[in-house]
Amino acid sequence: MAFKLGRSSREPMSEINVTPFVDVMLVLLIIFMVTAPLLTVGVQVDLPETSADSLPEEQEPLTLTINSKGEIFIQESKVEFDSLIAKILAVSKNRTDTRIYVRGDKAINYGRVLEIMGMLSGSGFTKVALISEPYKDR
Numbered sequence: 001m002a003f004k005l006g007r008s009s010r011e012p013m014s015e016i017n018v019t020p021f022v023d024v025m026l027v028l029l030i031i032f033m034v035t036a037p038l039l040t041v042g043v044q045v046d047l048p049e050t051s052a053d054s055l056p057e058e059q060e061p062l063t064l065t066i067n068s069k070g071e072i073f074i075q076e077s078k079v080e081f082d083s084l085i086a087k088i089l090a091v092s093k094n095r096t097d098t099r100i101y102v103r104g105d106k107a108i109n110y111g112r113v114l115e116i117m118g119m120l121s122g123s124g125f126t127k128v129a130l131i132s133e134p135y136k137d138r
Contacts, residue, residue, distance in 0.1 A: 049133045049135045049136065050132040050134070050135070061099035061100060062075065062091060062101070063075055063131075064101065064102050064116070065104075066102070066103070066108055066116065068108060072084060074088060075091075084116070085120070085123045088125070096124035096125050096126065097127060099127040100127065100128045101129055101131045102116065102120075102128060102130050104130070113130075117130075
């Protein structure tokens with residue numbers, strides 16, 4: 001019994017051409033690299049770092065942001081301090097069980113963040129949480 005050491009010209013080629021797959025993956029990588037920075041939440045703040053785990057999200061929470069100048073934002077729209085509770089009640093449709101995430105820049109006074117959280121708690125909102133950045137490897 002003899003074996004042939006070569007491929008006959010009539011046999012189909014069994015190699016997979018991965019070039020189109022690699023091209024598509026590189027295009028997707030570029031698209032995600034360009035769009036990922038655009039998906040961050042509106043107002044730019046420098047959040048403090050912590051080792052706490054992320055909270056699970058059942059529904060879209062309201063995000064209350066306090067930037068380094070002390071300006072307050074609900075989602076991406078600026079709000080005055082005096083009308084904060086009225087606007088949050090309007091946005092949440094008077095539901096005090098709405099989850100509210102407070103993002104405070106680490107350069108602002110901690111008392112200001114607690115003052116706003118106290119206002120929210122005093123207005124009946126029970127699901128108020130602070131947002132921070134996870135520790136980066138040092």
